[in-house]
Amino acid sequence: MxxxxxxxxxxxxxxxxxxxxxxxxxxxxxxxxxxxxxADPYAALRTTWSALILGEGFSPTAxxxxxxxxxxxxxxxxxxxxxxxxxxxxxxxxxxxxxxxxxxxxxxxxxxxxxxxxxxxxxxxxxxxxxxxxxxxxxxxxxxxxxxxxxxxxxxxxxxxxxxxxxxxxxxxxxxxxxxxxxxxxxxxxxxxxxxxxxxxxxxxPDSAVASYTGTSTGANRVDLCRVLALRGVVGGTAAKIALARDALSPVFPLVTKGDGLYADGSFIQHTTVPYTGSYGSVMLGGLGMLFALLKGSAWEVTDPKRQVVFDAVENAWAPFLFNGLAMDAVAGRAISRGESDDHRRGHPILASIVLLGQGASAAENTRWRSLVKGWAQRDYYSPPLSNPSLGLTALARVKNVLDDPSLTPVPEPDGHRLFPDMARSTHR
Known part of the structure; x- marks a missing residue:
């Protein structure tokens, strides 16, 4: 030694x-x-990814x-x-x-x-x-x-x-x-x-890590693996790696009837049977938002029409389990045991991910989602997102941008009852 x-x-x-x-x-x-x-598409992607990591549109003196x-x-x-x-x-x-x-x-x-x-x-x-x-x-x-x-x-x-x-x-x-x-x-x-x-x-x-949609290569894990492959292609200037990452996202999009993924009733399952909208689901949503943003406008843009399933899931799967900024414990699995986090701190990154995802959605979806986020963030009096010490600078900037946007009218929490039989959960407001 x-x-x-x-x-x-x-x-x-x-x-x-x-x-x-x-x-x-x-x-x-x-x-x-x-x-x-x-002149160099990889340089353009590096610039985009740097902005996604470091954040943009904020003053370092404010x-x-x-x-x-x-x-x-x-x-x-x-x-x-x-x-x-x-x-x-x-x-x-x-x-x-x-x-x-x-x-x-x-x-x-x-x-x-x-x-x-x-x-x-x-x-x-x-x-x-x-x-x-x-x-x-x-x-x-x-x-x-x-x-x-x-x-x-x-x-x-x-x-x-x-x-x-x-x-x-x-x-x-x-x-x-x-x-x-x-x-x-x-x-x-x-x-x-x-x-x-x-x-x-x-x-x-290796490429074989995404060869089949099974085991540890499903749902949020698959999106994480695609992030690795995409950035490996960006750093190494390898077009085939970026194309593989883009194409390997497609199995994540379709609705499923068993196992990991999004269900028609709004359920999200990871680890085969566990309701995980507020944990693994958050990772998947954030990862997809970053990859969509990274590849947008490039030769490797994600154009699979089935990605609309993910856009639809913002209000069908994630919004029902967000309440005034928090993500409900009932769909966070083992993440509730992590002492450095709570339901509010788990919810705030989801708000920021929805803002990012909106940049690749329709104009109507983007405006509505930003209005939803503004409402959730404004009503989180217990743990305001801008005071969340674990919220990264990038996410912080996105949420603040929404809060500061005078054109947005906050959407109130809805009344009603929702059943999610595929993960044995329900919400009542």
Whole structure:
């Protein structure tokens, strides 16, 4: 086991990154990519995805964004100061080395920490790119992110590694965060390194992951896998990967009569039998909104007419279980056991996802949904969405945009009774 890096060692390694040919540039939010989006469709997609991750249309000096950006900077600075790459970990409290691959319980936890390490790097990359964090364009932060990617890539997430523990960490958690970082830091990562990171994603998330609509490749999980494949195509400049991701979304759209998915009565099931509108359903809705927005106007736009099923489900499946900003516990499954969240905090991301999804729907649907969201958000006196500390900057900006829109008349909660026999649930107002 090697010792933690000293400050001198860390700076030496950062200098080595430059010597190895890594392009070190100011933050891409301030300096355009060297390749024009108009001339490079992948550059255009990177620009779109960066906006989806970082948010847009808000002032970094206005509240609530000013405080959130400062908090992001503080979190990133703490991560920077605590980073200590050694064999088996990137941070002392996030050991990902599996000491006993034959012990499933231990392997499960260590694989989760590996994914968490990538998520921490994503937080640092966002602080580097965002304005108002106090670390915008900070070279030490940038170099730390690049060093972290290399450490995780050489230690654990590479194409020669046999996965252990939870499949989710390897196929969704880690690659989503990794690819987000690759997009945000694209101009600072040497092509050879990007190629290795893409090879690692290909190893753990091969095309066969979406070859059949079964097992762990259904519903929200399928949308998450498609996000990985799409971003892998964007980062690696591989049209076939993006096309595969787009086409692999189609099995999510049709109504189902058993198993995972949306039902005609408005039910949403995941894990075969569990009512999950407020948890997995939220992930699926948010993931579809992001992918629709990413690919809109590109050569890979999602045009399957059956996507209207998802649009119809906004009011048929999700709205019935939203009440004044909260998402009802009865359709949140095991998510109700997570202490950092409650019904309001689970509801607010759904509101933001509905706003995003509306950008790809009809004008009438978009206006009505924004009016629904305005009503839900205004009436959430107990836990106002703009005060939700777990609501990301992007979601926060979407909800605030709706609240500030004077053209929208809030839609009141409806009266009536709804039955959802396919998941044995009902709502009464």
């Amino acid at each position: 090697t010792s933690a890096w000293s400050r001198r060692t860390f700076l030496a390694a950062s200098a080595a990154l430059t010597a190895a040919g890594t392009a070190l540039t100011p933050p891409a939010s301030a300096v355009p990519s060297s390749t024009s989006p108009a 509240e609530p964004f000013k405080s959130r950006l400062a908090d992001l900077g503080t979190k990133a600075r703490n991560l920077l100061e605590a980073m200590a790459p050694v064999d088996g970990s990137l941070w002392p409290d996030d050991v990902f080395a599996d000491p006993d691959p034959d012990t499933d319980a231990e392997s499960y936890g260590f694989s989760g920490r590996m994914a968490d390490s990538f998520t921490r790097l994503s937080t640092m990359a966002q602080a580097y790119r965002q304005q108002g964090t106090g670390l915008t364009g900070d070279t030490a932060l940038r170099d730390a992110v690049l060093t972290g990617l290399e450490h995780l890539g050489s230690q654990v997430y590479h194409d020669g590694q046999t996965r252990y523990g939870n499949w989710y960490s390897w196929q969704i958690g880690a690659p989503q965060a990794l690819l987000d970082v690759c997009v945000l830091m694209y101009d600072a990562i040497a092509p050879e390194r990007l190629a290795r990171y893409c090879a690692a994603v290909d190893h753990f998330v």
